[in-house]
Amino acid sequence: MKRNVIETPFTFGRIASDNNFANRESEILKLVTNFISGINTVLISPRRWGKSSLVKKSAENVSKKNKDIRFVFIDLYNIRNEEEFYKIFSREVLRSSTKKTDELLANAKKFMGKLIPQLTFSTDPNSEINISFDWETVKKEPDDILDLPENISKQKNIKFIICIDEFQNISAFDDALSIQKKLRSHWQKHKLTSYCLYGSKRHMLMDVFTSPSMPFYKFGDIIFLQKIEKKHLEKFIIKRFKDTKKNISKSAADLVVDIAECHPYYVQQLAQLSWLRTKKSCNEEIVKIAHESLILQLDFLFQSISDDLSSTQLNFLKAVIIGIEQLSSKQTLDEFNLGTSANVLRIKKSLENKEIIDLFGNTITILDPMYKYWLKNYYFKI
Ligand SMILES: Nc1ncnc2c1ncn2[C@@H]1O[C@H](COP(=O)(O)OP(=O)(O)OP(=O)(O)O)[C@@H](O)[C@H]1O
Numbered sequence: 001m002k003r004n005v006i007e008t009p010f011t012f013g014r015i016a017s018d019n020n021f022a023n024r025e026s027e028i029l030k031l032v033t034n035f036i037s038g039i040n041t042v043l044i045s046p047r048r049w050g051k052s053s054l055v056k057k058s059a060e061n062v063s064k065k066n067k068d069i070r071f072v073f074i075d076l077y078n079i080r081n082e083e084e085f086y087k088i089f090s091r092e093v094l095r096s097s098t099k100k101t102d103e104l105l106a107n108a109k110k111f112m113g114k115l116i117p118q119l120t121f122s123t124d125p126n127s128e129i130n131i132s133f134d135w136e137t138v139k140k141e142p143d144d145i146l147d148l149p150e151n152i153s154k155q156k157n158i159k160f161i162i163c164i165d166e167f168q169n170i171s172a173f174d175d176a177l178s179i180q181k182k183l184r185s186h187w188q189k190h191k192l193t194s195y196c197l198y199g200s201k202r203h204m205l206m207d208v209f210t211s212p213s214m215p216f217y218k219f220g221d222i223i224f225l226q227k228i229e230k231k232h233l234e235k236f237i238i239k240r241f242k243d244t245k246k247n248i249s250k251s252a253a254d255l256v257v258d259i260a261e262c263h264p265y266y267v268q269q270l271a272q273l274s275w276l277r278t279k280k281s282c283n284e285e286i287v288k289i290a291h292e293s294l295i296l297q298l299d300f301l302f303q304s305i306s307d308d309l310s311s312t313q314l315n316f317l318k319a320v321i322i323g324i325e326q327l328s329s330k331q332t333l334d335e336f337n338l339g340t341s342a343n344v345l346r347i348k349k350s351l352e353n354k355e356i357i358d359l360f361g362n363t364i365t366i367l368d369p370m371y372k373y374w375l376k377n378y379y380f381k382i
């Protein structure tokens with residue numbers, strides 16, 4: 001049935017693709033090169049800066065031209081332990097190895113035979129596959145699972161690229177370190193399979209990938225994804241308005257990007273709200289109204305985020321918003337009731353863990369530009 005809905009030109013909260021994907025040309029080139037050369041990649045950025053979209057887009061580019069390269073996408077978002085991880089890992093590798101059910105079953109038997117996996121298929125058109133095996137056996141010897149892509153590759157003359165999203169979740173598994181050791185010891189031997197591991201929580205991932213004492217030390221090329229450059233976002237907004245027979249002035253597009261501080265998700269959301277309010281031509285006035293409506297829309301969420309913070313954490317955010325640089329100086333500690341300088345360190349760590357702030361050298365950034373605006377204007381009323 002044809003839906004009688006006008007497609008809006010912006011997207012947020014979903015993977016950005018096709019017309020909804022702005023630039024990132026150099027990042028795509030880098031990922032594509034790594035994928036084709038079999039270099040392992042680690043991609044890190046704060047939430048919603050576009051990691052998943054970038055990996056998908058780069059994978060699409062590679063797949064189009066290289067039929068022998070198979071991508072496997074695994075999202076650790078809902079995976080809580082090692083057993084679940086192995087199930088999803090083996091299921092997704094098997095699924096990417098072939099489109100034919102009988103071949104998939106044959107692959108499972110051939111390459112995982114010792115583990116006696118049981119596969120069940122649902123009858124729906126997408127044919128959901130579930131895999132189960134005897135956990136006690138797998139726990140002792142997960143080799144056949146961890147080497148599955150490499151073993152299939154050797155036989156079938158294909159290469160796998162395993163993309164694991166929300167990789168920071170692995171640190172929350174029981175026995176996280178021993179799992180990491182197992183994964184690394186197998187994966188580093190693979191020649192036909194490479195890995196792209198990505199996620200947020202820079203601090204945690206840095207620990208996993210850059211501490212010499214950690215199993216994944218020097219596992220691959222580490223990329224810190226940046227936001228998208230202003231000029232590209234501006235061009236993108238102007239084009240998307242044009243595509244839908246509306247227009248936006250350069251200064252209004254500029255304002256959208258400035259308010260959203262080049263944060264890809266918010267650029268799209270604010271552009272969308274501005275577009276919805278525009279009959280024909282969008283100007284700065286419309287963008288400002290759209291911005292206020294977005295803040296109101298987020299009010300409840302921001303209120304509950306703030307309710308979860310201690311009063312010293314909030315005092316700290318206030319000092320950051322005001323622009324105080326010497327956060328541990330005696331004067332700031334007194335003025336903002338921050339306790340001791342050791343306490344300031346703890347506050348920083350915990351706000352970083354909650355992904356509210358980002359610490360880079362001595363620079364502290366409040367990651368969510370709308371939350372920052374809300375705190376300043378609606379909460380602290382500075
Ligand atoms: N290249 C892009 N062009 C335009 N918008 C983008 C681009 N990449 C991401 N976005 C916007 O940002 C949103 C978040 O993108 P994505 O889910 O890829 O980010 P992420 O870093 O994987 O987020 P999370 O950390 O929450 O998983 C998208 O829904 C889209 O609105």
Ligand SMILES: [Mg+2]
Nearest residue numbers: 051052053165
């Ligand atoms: Mg993502």
